[in-house]
Amino acid sequence: MITLAITALAVLAYTFVGYPLLIAVLARIRPLKARESLTWEPVVTACIPAHEGAAFVGEKIDSLRALDWPREKLEILIYDDGSTDDTAKIAAARGARVIRGGQRAGKPTALAKMAADAKGEVLLLTDIRQPLEKSALRALVRRLADPNVACVSGNLTLRGGAGAGLYWRYENWIRASEATFRSMLGATGPIYVVRKADLGEIPSDTILDDMWIPMRLRLRRKRLLFAPEAVAWDDAFADEREFRRKVRTLAGNYQLFARLPLLLIPIANPSWLETMSHKVLRLLCPWALLLLAVASMLDRRLQWLLLAQAAFYLLAAVGPRATKLGTLARTFVVLHAAAVVGLLRYVRGTQRVTW
Numbered sequence: 001m002i003t004l005a006i007t008a009l010a011v012l013a014y015t016f017v018g019y020p021l022l023i024a025v026l027a028r029i030r031p032l033k034a035r036e037s038l039t040w041e042p043v044v045t046a047c048i049p050a051h052e053g054a055a056f057v058g059e060k061i062d063s064l065r066a067l068d069w070p071r072e073k074l075e076i077l078i079y080d081d082g083s084t085d086d087t088a089k090i091a092a093a094r095g096a097r098v099i100r101g102g103q104r105a106g107k108p109t110a111l112a113k114m115a116a117d118a119k120g121e122v123l124l125l126t127d128i129r130q131p132l133e134k135s136a137l138r139a140l141v142r143r144l145a146d147p148n149v150a151c152v153s154g155n156l157t158l159r160g161g162a163g164a165g166l167y168w169r170y171e172n173w174i175r176a177s178e179a180t181f182r183s184m185l186g187a188t189g190p191i192y193v194v195r196k197a198d199l200g201e202i203p204s205d206t207i208l209d210d211m212w213i214p215m216r217l218r219l220r221r222k223r224l225l226f227a228p229e230a231v232a233w234d235d236a237f238a239d240e241r242e243f244r245r246k247v248r249t250l251a252g253n254y255q256l257f258a259r260l261p262l263l264l265i266p267i268a269n270p271s272w273l274e275t276m277s278h279k280v281l282r283l284l285c286p287w288a289l290l291l292l293a294v295a296s297m298l299d300r301r302l303q304w305l306l307l308a309q310a311a312f313y314l315l316a317a318v319g320p321r322a323t324k325l326g327t328l329a330r331t332f333v334v335l336h337a338a339a340v341v342g343l344l345r346y347v348r349g350t351q352r353v354t355w
Helices: 002-029 054-065 087-093 107-117 136-144 163-181 209-218 239-259 272-298 300-348
Strands: 044-050 074-080 097-100 122-126 149-159 191-195 223-235
Touching (some): 002 163, 002 300, 044 054, 054 087, 107 209, 122 136, 136 191, 149 163, 163 300, 191 209, 209 239, 239 272
Parallel strands (some): 044 074, 149 223
Antiparallel strands (some): 149 191
């Protein structure tokens, strides 16, 4: 039982502490530079899927109009995915081009139809709720000028003190290190750019477009970069809402590996170390926690470890009332519970594509 407990602890320690430190060191000693251009100004189409987005679409379009980019080289395209509110009416009144989708189909269908109709050489894929900083698009496109770069992700910045905000800052630190070392894994859904020619097919039942699109390109040895100064703003979710979002994300990861098994093969995936450490082991961690708990209960020599786990889960139950430490503990537990539910939904085929 001690061997099992040590194995579980090693998996958890490497995943959440060892790997982030390792990739940060690799990024420091072996940074891979990309060629940037401040003069390349292609026509860009901002592609925004929307469902019941009337409360957000005006501010979103205003933030796009305010971007530091030539007005004649920016097309704003809204796909109205079965809304019953005034999303399409408000968008058209603000000068956006609107595609009406009829029956609600989900984001993959929306992206595919907008890409087919887009006039731009570069697609800015962004969501309806998050306004962008003025300099965001230029920061993204200047890195995409390198022909070896296929996708550039922006930086979703969360306001508020919820646990999701603290977790997201931790995630962004890891992503920035991965991008500096050689490549990100995926992109940030609310803000990333890709060449229209590189977009490829998006199956209509794809759960995570921001993993499917970039990782197919990564298998072609293209780089995925991070632009930390390209900011989109959102509010940090409370754990209950973050749980639903994370279930979707983790169900999408299971789908991704099932459909792109080459990601799990070292000679096929140029970011195999990062994929296994950052994505695959995260899916195994809930089972490592379960193994640790069982081993601690069955071996009297590990009673101290069982007490430590009980104290941690009690802290998570108290949550924000136990200050920042309780908030972090609660978020940690919520994310691992989401991984289990995400697996069940993927296996049962019950994870919806619509958001």
